[in-house]
Amino acid sequence: MRVLLTGWPSFVHGEATAGDVLAMEAVYRTLRASGAECDVAWSPVLRPDGLTLEQAEPAGYTHLVFACGPVHGEQVRYLHERYARCRRIAVGVSVVDRDEPAARGFDVILPRDAPGRPPRRDLAAYVPSASLPPVVGVVLSPGQGEYGSRGRHDRIEQELAGWLKTRECARVPLDTRLDARDWRHATGPMELEAVLRRLDLVVTTRLHGLVLALKNGLPALAVDPIGGGAKVTAQARAWDWPAIVTTGRDDAPPYLDRAALNRWWDWCLSSEGRNAPSGRAPREPSLLEELARALDRRR
Numbered sequence: 001m002r003v004l005l006t007g008w009p010s011f012v013h014g015e016a017t018a019g020d021v022l023a024m025e026a027v028y029r030t031l032r033a034s035g036a037e038c039d040v041a042w043s044p045v046l047r048p049d050g051l052t053l054e055q056a057e058p059a060g061y062t063h064l065v066f067a068c069g070p071v072h073g074e075q076v077r078y079l080h081e082r083y084a085r086c087r088r089i090a091v092g093v094s095v096v097d098r099d100e101p102a103a104r105g106f107d108v109i110l111p112r113d114a115p116g117r118p119p120r121r122d123l124a125a126y127v128p129s130a131s132l133p134p135v136v137g138v139v140l141s142p143g144q145g146e147y148g149s150r151g152r153h154d155r156i157e158q159e160l161a162g163w164l165k166t167r168e169c170a171r172v173p174l175d176t177r178l179d180a181r182d183w184r185h186a187t188g189p190m191e192l193e194a195v196l197r198r199l200d201l202v203v204t205t206r207l208h209g210l211v212l213a214l215k216n217g218l219p220a221l222a223v224d225p226i227g228g229g230a231k232v233t234a235q236a237r238a239w240d241w242p243a244i245v246t247t248g249r250d251d252a253p254p255y256l257d258r259a260a261l262n263r264w265w266d267w268c269l270s271s272e273g274r275n276a277p278s279g280r281a282p283r284e285p286s287l288l289e290e291l292a293r294a295l296d297r298r299r
Contacts (some may be wrong), residue, residue, distance in 0.1 A: 023068035023123035080105030092123035134200035139209030221266035
C-alpha cells in the first residue's frame with residue numbers, strides 16, 4: 001500500500017492554515033505507524049522544495065487520503081479526476097453537501113462534521129506540542145525624512161524581513177503607534193507593554209521598540225536604519241546595550257551583516273541575553289531632574 005496524503009496545503013490556490021498542516025501531520029504519523037508508505041503533496045507556495053500534486057504520478061499510489069478542510073469545490077473534484085484509480089479517503093473534513101461531486105467522489109468519508117452526524121474533534125489537536133520556537137515581536141520604523149539620504153528604511157526593512165524568514169520563530173508584528181479607531185493597534189502604552197512582556201525577544205528598527213523592550217526586561221536586537229547611526233544607536237549607548245547593528249554612512253547595499261544579526265540573535269536568546277535587561281533599568285530619571293532644575297532657575 002502506497003498512500004499520497006493531500007489537503008488544502010497541497011493546492012496552489014488553496015488557503016493553508018496552521019490547523020490544516022497539523023491535521024496532515026497527524027494523519028501522516030498514523031499512516032506511517034500503520035506501516036504504509038506515504039508521500040505528502042505540498043503547494044509550491046507553502047513548501048517550494050516539496051513534492052507537488054503535479055509531480056505525484058497517480059500510477060505510483062494505491063490510495064489517496066485527503067485530510068482536513070471542506071470536501072467542496074473544483075480543487076477537490078480535480079483530485080478525483082487525477083487519482084481516479086486510487087482508493088480515495090477523506091478524514092477530518094467538513095461535509096457541507098453530501099451530494100456535491102467533491103464529496104461523492106470519495107470512497108470513504110470520516111468527517112469532523114457532517115449533516116446528521118455527531119461532530120468529532122479536529123485532527124490538529126492530535127499532534128503533541130513539541131519544543132516551541134521563541135516568540136519574537138518585530139517593531140519597524142517608517143521613513144524618517146529628517147535624516148535625508150542617510151535614511152535606509154525601505155531597503156533595511158527588506159533585508160531584515162529576508163533574514164527573519166530564515167529564523168525559526170513565531171513572529172508578531174507590532175507597532176508603537178497608538179490608534180483608538182483600529183483594533184489592530186493598542187489604544188494606550190500599557191496595552192503595548194502587556195504584549196511585550198509576553199515575548200521572548202524584540203527585533204526593532206525603532207527607538208521606542210528598543211526602549212520599551214528593555215524597560216520591560218526583554219532583550220532587543222536593534223537595527224539602526226540610518227547610515228552612520230542615529231537615535232537608535234544613541235539610545236543603545238544610553239542603556240549600555242550591546243545588541244545593536246549599524247551601517248556606515250558610505251556603505252553600499254546589502255547593508256545588514258547576517259553574521260552579526262545571527263550572533264546577536266543567539267546572544268539575546270541565551271540566558272545571558274535574557275537576564276541582561278534587568279541590570280540596565282535607569283536608576284534615576286536624570287532628564288526629568290534636569291527639567292525640574294531648569295524650571296526652578298526660571299522662578
